[in-house]
Amino acid sequence: MxxxxxxxxxxxxxxxxxxxxxPNQVMQAMQTYYEEYNANVHRGIYTLSEESTKLYENGRKAVARFINAPANKIVFTKGATESLSLVAHGLQLTEKDEVIVSIMEHHSNMVPWQQTKANVKYAPMKDGKLDMEALEKLITPATKVISVGHISNAIGVENPIKEIAQLAHSNNTLLVVDAAQSVGHQKVDVQELEADFVAFSAHKMFGPMGVGVLYGKIELLKPLVTGGGSILTVTTKGTTFMEGPHGFEAGTPNVAGVVGLTAAITYLEQLGxxxxxxxxxxxxxxxxxxxxxxxxxxxxxxxxxxxxxxxxxxxxxxxxxxxxxxxxxxxxxxxxxxxxxxxxxxxxxxxxxxxxxxxxxxxxxxxxxxxxxxxxxx
Ligand SMILES: Cc1ncc(COP(=O)(O)O)c(C=O)c1O
Missing domain, CATH: 3.90.1150.10 (Aspartate Aminotransferase, domain 1)
Structure with a gap:
């Protein structure tokens, strides 16, 4: 190959x-997009814009199929870092809330939580793996979120996500999974994992840089970025926002990037x-x-x-x-x-x-x- x-x-x-x-297939798809379909999405009624919009939304469907999620739960971001920041800030945590992350997290799944008002606790490791007993002991009624990596980028450990999901959900806690090192590496079924949010980047799965995905209960989040493209109405008295993914995708999105990600998914699916x-x-x-x-x-x-x-x-x-x-x-x-x-x-x-x-x-x-x-x- x-x-x-x-x-x-x-x-x-x-x-x-x-x-x-x-792969060439990804680069070619992006080149073809710019040569034959380039127009802004969601705004024009003319054919080119409709075709561009269709390609962008087909990308959402392809991602949804790839991770077994409904398409209306898929938000396009710049990458896993932005996806994790969107959840951390979008949940609007308070001083009364607690978040648990593992000590082996990539900074992108640690720093955004530290920047919230919540108290961040760190689950330790034992014998080279996440210490599940210690993790369980850290959970309290105030634990709003557990956020862990699926596979560690530094030491290659795979965390038992389903087990962590059960611990989290029995306490009414949300589970966020940083799947940057797994979605392009093995079959990831977000429903089977029982994750509430999953974040990943296109560029780690043969796709282009500058595109990422956040899957999950986006109805619980406040958007990080607001402006054109994410609104229903704007008056001098205020703004109403679109529901669903578009409410989180203000501004002109990276359509060519999503087209590249779609081609990367096709490539991975063909490999199996x-x-x-x-x-x-x-x-x-x-x-x-x-x-x-x-x-x-x-x-x-x-x-x-x-x-x-x-x-x-x-x-x-x-x-x-x-x-x-x-x-x-x-x-x-x-x-x-x-x-x-x-x-x-x-x-x-x-x-x-x-x-x-x-x-x-x-x-x-x-x-x-x-x-x-x-x-x-x-
Ligand atoms: C486990 C993990 N999480 C998050 C990230 C951040 O991804 P990105 O830089 O694409 O936002 C990386 C990138 O190395 C990673 O390996």
């Missing part, structure tokens, strides 16, 4: 958790999500087996497309630079999870991440590059 991804001809790309490469998940797991297992016995490497986390590690006495940035000289792209740093790094007792680590296009040759190149790192720093 690498032939579908022009950039993969030039590089050994092991940073898909950060953003995936884009079970095949995608199996391949990602196979690559993760292969990479782990190749790295686990290297004496200069300490594994930090492995699973679900993620392999993170430190190299003895070498800063992760130096590891990444040497790998980059060999044409291998991996990520170094705190992976937007500084509280998790603190719990793990490290400042940073190297992360290689895999997707449907990753091959064993790519991973062998990583292992060869790590031998080079050892030589340089011996």
């Amino acid at each position: 690498k032939e579908d991804f022009p950039l993969l001809k030039k590089t050994i790309y092991l940073d898909s958790a950060s953003t995936t490469q884009k 999500m079970d095949n995608v998940a199996n391949h990602i797991q196979e690559m993760t297992t292969y990479a782990t087996s190749k790295v686990v016995d290297l004496p200069h490497i300490k594994l930090i986390g492995q699973g679900k497309g993620i392999l993170s590690f430190t190299v003895d006495n070498v800063h992760s940035h130096d590891v990444t630079s040497i790998l980059s000289e060999q044409g291998v792209c991996v990520r170094a740093g705190h992976h937007c999870a500084m509280p998790l790094m603190e719990v793990l007792g490290i400042n940073d680590c190297v992360r290689a991440s895999f997707h449907a296009y990753t091959t064993k040759d790519d991973i062998d190149a990583l292992v060869k590059g790590l031998a080079q790192v050892k030589e340089v720093f011996a």
